Amino acid sequence: MSEPAFVQQLNFHARDASNESAALQAALSLGLFSHLPESGSGEPVPLDALARRVGGSLRGVRAVVEPMVALGFVHLxxxxxxSLPATTAAFLRDAAFTARLHEARRWWHPSAKLPEAVRTGATPEGNVLGWFREQFLSPRAPAPSPEAADFEDRLARNVLRTQALVTAGELGVLDRLVKGPAPLEDLARDVSAQPEALGVLLGVLATMGLTKQEGDAWGFSEAAGRALDAQSLPYFQRALPATMAYWEAFGHLDEAVREQKFRLDLRDPETARRIYQENASRISSIFASHLRLSRKAADLVRGMRSLAGARVLDVGTGSGVWGAAFGLADANSHVTYLDSPHVLDAVRPHLAKLKLEARSRLWAGDCLSVDYGEAEYDVILLPQIIPALPPSELPGFFARLARALRPGGLLLISGYLLTDRRDGPLDALYFALRRYVSNEGDVLSLPEFRALLTPVGLTAARGFDMPIQQVVVAHRGDVPWPATATATAA
Structure with missing residues (x-):
């Protein structure tokens, strides 16, 4: 495997693999597959009818079924x-195979006890170490088909791969391996783990291409050694606590779909305060790298209009990295940073370090209730906040933002952008699933954005690829599109 492919796979296992398992397990628990005909043998089932059949909310069923389409297990x-492709329908008719899938569902919550099991060698909530050994280190009964094997791997083992990474990070195993290989007994002593249990963990990581054993010594694989060093490892490990914040909620995804009961409810003010503050702190720790990327968005805007003396509003600023990029783009620009008071605390040090304080305003408030005024801003930034907002609030929200734009003003919306059919990309769908399970908003496609923006006068909108995600740029049709940037959709 090439180094970029290895890094991509590693990041997937840290961030999205458990989301994927959650979607597959919830689809199985909801009986979603049993309500779909095999392609060609019956009429396809519309989303609203499917939601009625499984007894779930429209939004919840959509959040679960969309990744199934992207993975090829459901046809849209x-x-x-x-409907179900013939390959999916075939392996779901195999009673012994589906029994294995249901057994795997039972291990979602016990798998979170892996750190304790490796540390002590105990078997909390069942034989957790035995389950990991069975899934990764022992011969398994063959699946009915290659498609079935892929389905089972994603449903049963992706979540375990994420938990193995979480455990290796939590116990300091990854930090220790950065220093070089060592015998199992020495590694166990260094990370305060039970040797045999640590051996199971290292064996699981080896199946993921992360570790290898040479003689009696365990160390990083060559690919992991190149990808994870003392500088890059902390950046990688920052994703793991965020993943675990959603663990309990994803374990009850079927419950959220059927009962609209959310174990991580970010519409609860105290829960939202805690999670958003943690997110701002994590983003602040990688502020410098994100600033370089955000400045590319400022360059995109400068290809459309001047930023000399521009008044910029950064709504839901988080760490302030987007607003700071526009503050640096012109020595006479002025940026207002809007967010909750506890989030703005993370912004101040960055502005001081960049010497932007004199041209900055920190505005504490709720983005859905503040008065943005009329013709106040040349550029309004929405850095990844749309998925955090209730969909019902978006029409009024965009109307107030459009009113606040000056003539020739631009609205920039950063984040994931779904395909027109909402069947990809997968990382965007998994991000949307996180938003659903925490009772937030949604990830949108460009046609969905245009349906919201056109009625408020922002009649021109295009999507542009940025180094990490995408940016939707909207205006009243009074600004030329950049000649050098390539739009994802015109």
């Missing part, structure tokens, strides 16, 4: 509905 016929 545009304008008609969903």
């Amino acid at each position: 016929e545009t304008g008609r509905g969903y």
Whole structure:
């Protein structure tokens, strides 16, 4: 495997693999597959009908079924509905195989006890170490088909791969391996773990291409050694606590779909305060690298209009990195940073370090209730906040923002952008699933953005690829599009 492919796979296992398992397990628990006909043998089932059949909310069923389409396990016929490809229908008819899938569902919550099991060698909530050994280190009964094997791997083992990384990070195993290989007994002593249990963990990591054993010594694989060093490892490990913040909620995804009961409810003010503050802190720790990327968005805007003396509003600023990029883009620009008071505390040190304080305003408030005024700003930034907002609030929200734009003003919306059919990309769908399970908003496609922006006068909108995600740029049709940037969709 090439180094970029290895890094991509490693990041997937840290961030999205458990989301994928959660979607597959919830689909199985909800009986979603049993309500879909095999392609060609019956009429496709529209989303609203599928939601009625499984007894779930429309939004919840959509959040679960969309990744199934992207993975190829469910077929979407545009304008008609969903059905099962023949390969999926075939392996789901195998009773012994589906029994294995249901057994795997039982281990979601016990798998979170892996750190304790490796540390002590105990078997909390069942034989957790035995389950990991069975899934990764022992011969397994063959699946009915290659498609079935892929389905089972994603449903049963991806979540365990994430937990193995979480455990290796929490116990300091990854930090220790950065220093070089060592015998198992020495590694166990260094990280305060039970040797045999640590051996299971290292063996699981080896199946992921992360570790290898040479003689009696365990160390990083060559690919991991190149990808994870003393500088890059902390950056990688910052994703793991964020993943675990959603663990309990994803374990009850089926419950959220059927009962709209959310174990991580970010519409609860105290829960939201805690999670958003943690997110701002994590983003602040990688502020410098994100600033370089955000400045590319400022360059995109400068290809459309001047930023000399521009008044910029950064809504839901988080760490302030987007607003800071525009503050640095012109020595006479002025940026207002809007967010909750506890989040703005993370912004101040960055502005001081960049010497932007004199041209900055910190505005503490709720983005859905403040008065943005009329013709106040040349550029309004929405850095990844749309998925955090209730969909019902978006029409009024965009209307107030459009009113606040000056003539020739631009609205920039950063984040994930779904395909027109909402069938990809997968990382965007998994991000949308996180938003659903925490009772937040949604990830949108460009046609969905245009449906919200056109009625408020922002009649021109295009998506542009940025180094990490995408940016939707909207205006009243009074600004030329950049000649050098390539739009994802015109």
